[in-house]
Amino acid sequence: MSAPHALAVRPGDAPARGPLGAAVVCFDDWAGTPGVHLLYADLDLADRARLHADLGTEGTGDDALVVAAIQTWGDDAPDRLGGTFAYAAWDGARQAVVGAVDGLGLQPLGVAETPGGLVIGGDVRAVLAADGVPDDLDEGALAAALLDAAFKPAAVGRTFLRAIRALPPAHRLVADGTGVLTARYWRPETTPVRHFRGIEACGAALRTLLREVTAEAIDDAEPGTVGVHLSAGIDSTAVAAFAAEALAARGLPPPTAFSWLPAPEPGTPPAPDQARVLAVADRWGMDVVWCPPTPDDALAGLSMDATREPTTMWTPEAPVRRAAAERGIRLMLSGWGGDEAISFSGRGLVGPHLLRTGRWGPLIAFALADPRAALQRYRASPIRRARLTAHPPLDVMREAALRGEHATFARPDLLRRADLPESLPKPVGDPRAYLAWLLHRGHLGQRTAAWAQVGTPLGLRYRYPLLDRRVLTFALSLPPEAWLTRRRLRRWPLREATAGLVPDRVRLHDSKAEPTWTEASRQSTEVAAAQFASLAARPGAHARAHLIDIDALGEALSAWSQKIERQNHGQWTRLGLQAVSFLPSSSAPPS
Known part of the structure; x- marks a missing residue:
């Protein structure tokens, strides 16, 4: 199927296929079933020669490799797989559903708990297609995105829908009638x-x-x-x-x-x-x-x-x-x-880190090879470090926004009541830890x-x-x-x-x-922003007016399309375009 859809998956059925499918799983249907059976699969494995050698398989497809990995390695399976993947499977030895996403979450996995079961899929629209999955917004995730354009809910296990949780990158899950447990399996640092x-x-x-x-x-x-x-x-x-x-x-x-x-x-x-x-x-x-x-x-x-x-x-x-x-x-x-x-690029962290850790040899060699560039780097490093660390937690952003000191199009009432997620803290100083945070x-x-x-x-x-x-x-x-x-x-x-x-x-x-x-992107987006009135007037757009200040948003985008500068212009523009994307659509545009 080429549209998001949900399918009941019972013993003997083929798995639901990602990214547009979702598996509807009833625990009673699977109770007592032995062996490992895929329920949902969005697989594009790599390094297959190594996997076949490690698992003793030959000429099998990705489905069979994942099943063999679960049978052979258990909880360690996702860490030993290669490529991109999101899967869920019935594990008869545990009498539970197990699942995982790859180390970067390049193939997503959303999970909704239902009475006596789960709905599992990569596209939230597919999960919503199952009976019994409500589509209420997660106001905490929405408020976070309206405060910080860089916020991505999957990183903290959420989506923009309250009933659907995301499995974060490098995580696995185990689910049964008592609930869903998740754990990290890979730490890049x-x-x-x-x-x-x-x-x-x-x-x-x-x-x-x-x-x-x-x-x-x-x-x-x-x-x-x-x-x-x-x-x-x-x-x-x-x-x-x-x-x-x-x-x-x-x-x-x-x-x-x-x-x-x-x-x-x-x-x-x-x-x-x-x-x-x-x-x-x-x-x-x-x-x-x-x-x-x-x-x-x-x-x-x-x-x-x-x-x-x-x-x-x-x-x-x-x-x-x-x-x-x-x-x-x-x-x-x-x-x-x-x-x-x-x-x-190093992001301005490498030199100061080497200085702090006493590894001066590479820095001396760099300074001797290009003294002028070394001096410029030294003078600029405090500015770079300040820019890299200037990312306050969401709670701090919320308080600043309520005082009118932080750009946002979120309504004050939304900010006050929102259950903001914990944001991933940005590491300071260590380039390897910073790399892991980026991933x-x-x-x-x-x-x-x-x-x-x-x-x-x-x-x-x-x-x-x-x-x-x-x-x-x-x-x-x-x-x-x-x-x-x-x-x-x-x-x-x-x-x-x-x-x-x-x-x-x-x-x-x-x-x-x-x-x-x-310049081409700016011009096309400015033309689109100038048509904001048609977006705001479309059916259902004002259904979220209690969450998003649509009038202020329209004024801001109109000023942007007319090239009227304002304080923190770039921040307002990014947040404005993001806020527009949270207005309900009347229909999905063509590809």
């Missing part, structure tokens, strides 16, 4: 550290790993059906290059590149970011499909209801989905998530889940080589000095790994900024 003889050796090892991971990611794709996101940054260009290399090794044409940037104007030189895209495409003979967002795309994204619809990054990816479907693309590779792991904030899975839910009806799958567990483990194992600035550039592990594969004008570019795309 405990990854053992490994050392290399210089950044060149680190880059060589990473190149070997990325070749393996990317080749495996496209191994089951039919020729001519592979696409890649291609921006002007190092993450997407690395994935595109490794994919093109792997296809060439099999004698196949390169993937089709899809860029969010607008096409260069005929007869004029391309802008710098467009030129970097073309440089990578020319290196590997890739066709580039330029897919800038349109005002209609922006309006469609704003018209959806983020409490239950997949709104995340709808606007920029909508034209890509259309273009991919027209060209028969069935697998899209993305460089999403590089910033949080293998192309981590578990929930934003990675929110985007991948949304793209899977809207891509599935089109037959389009997404894969993210830079978020493969093996690549994450590599990144987490690097000592802090691996992230030091060299030659006035950061992100050196990935830069070294792509030497000879990505043109140096891209590989050694000092910024991830894409002004051409930023």
Whole structure:
């Protein structure tokens, strides 16, 4: 089925399939059933050769691998699986339902308890399709999102619906008639550290790993059906290059590149970011499909209801989905998530951490190699640390908002009564702990889940080589000095790994900024914001006027669309666009 749906799953039935299906499970139906039986499966496993060797299986699909993993490893199964997954299974030995999501929650899992059973699915709309699951809002989660645009409910085990809980990244569950228990199975910050003889050796090892991971990611794709996101940054260009290399090794044409940037104007030189895209495409003979967002795309994204619809990054990816479907693309590779792991920038934490821990050697070498850059970094580090730590808890934001000192479109009554969730505390000082915090904030899975839910009806799958567990483990194992600035550039592990594969004008570019795309996106969203009156007037929009100050929201977006600056302009804009997405939609827009 291409629409969210719920199915009763009884002994002998096939599992409900994610991301659009949900399993309705009655404990009485399963009582006394022996063995392990999948109830819900949204599986895209990786590192299968290792799994087959470890489990003694051969030639079995992902379903059978998960069943064998549960039978063999029990609670340790999710930690030993590879790839992305969300599953629930009946475990006859426990007479209970067991389940898990992958380490980043890239495949989501929502759970609603019902009398005598559970409803389990990756899409809250599918869970809501089951009888007996109410759709009351979780006002605490809504208030948190209206206070902090970076808040993601799945990170703390919630959704925007009170009856549906999310299983957080790197968690497993056990459920029976007494309730649902969850536990974390992976702590990234405990990854053992490994050392290399210089950044060149680190880059060589990473190149070997990325070749393996990317080749495996496209191994089951039919020729001519592979696409890649291609921006002007190092993450997407690395994935595109490794994919093109792997296809060439099999004698196949390169993937089709899809860029969010607008096409260069005929007869004029391309802008710098467009030129970097073309440089990578020319290196590997890739066709580039330029897919800038349109005002209609922006309006469609704003018209959806983020409490239950997949709104995340709808606007920029909508034209890509259309273009991919027209060209028969069935697998899209993305460089999403590089910033949080293998192309981590250090975020201004590395130097101070090395100073505090007495590891001065790398800093002295850096200062001797480039004294001017070292002095600039030293002067800027207090500002960077202040920016990184300036993220107060939600309770503090609420009090500031009630005093009129924090931007929000939440009604004061909502803020006063809301049961705000506990936010994940941001670690201070330790780069490895900060990396782990980035991985578990929930934003990675929110985007991948949304793209899977809207891509599935089109037959389009997404894969993210830079978020493969093996690549994450590599990144987490690097000592802090691996992230030091060299030659006035950061992100050196990935830069070294792509030497000879990505043109140096891209590989050694000092910024991830894409002004051409930023301007195209701003223009399309401004046009959509100017049509806010039509959004606010649509049927049902004012059903949440007691939660969201719709009049203030309309005024703010109107001012933004007219380029009227205000204090904390960027914060108000982000929160305003998010608040619009929480208005009820009259209907889901087309893909």
